[in-house]
Amino acid sequence: MLVEAAKLGDIAPGGLKAAEANGKELVLGNYNGKIYAVERRCGHMNAPMELGTLDGYIMTCPLHYAQFDITTGECLSGPVTGIRPGEQKTPAHFIGTVMSNIRTHDLKTCPVQIKGDSIFVDV
Numbered sequence: 001m002l003v004e005a006a007k008l009g010d011i012a013p014g015g016l017k018a019a020e021a022n023g024k025e026l027v028l029g030n031y032n033g034k035i036y037a038v039e040r041r042c043g044h045m046n047a048p049m050e051l052g053t054l055d056g057y058i059m060t061c062p063l064h065y066a067q068f069d070i071t072t073g074e075c076l077s078g079p080v081t082g083i084r085p086g087e088q089k090t091p092a093h094f095i096g097t098v099m100s101n102i103r104t105h106d107l108k109t110c111p112v113q114i115k116g117d118s119i120f121v122d123v
């Protein structure tokens, strides 16, 4: 079922946006001007992915930095358990270390169609 999820102007290149379609939580991402839709919640511990980053096709979770290919939903790397140079240690790092043995699942994707200035997802 095709459902309008957002307007094209809502997502700048490199941007992420939460959307809901037919009761499903999604995140929409603009990679090189093409829109992709994947499950909104991280495959590790359900963080909202729209609060993360999109660098090229790589979407990074805001909580423990697992990375996903936004074009396929494939998990490219699991949670980061250490502290990056220059970073402050936060409770998220501790939790990420403790929970790093939790399997990180791939994200389901939804087909996207553009009609006029609207983004439709097939859910």
Ligand code: FES
Binding pocket: 042, 043, 044, 045, 046, 047, 061, 062, 063, 064, 065, 066, 078, 079, 080
């Ligand atoms: S919730 Fe996304 S990496 Fe842990």
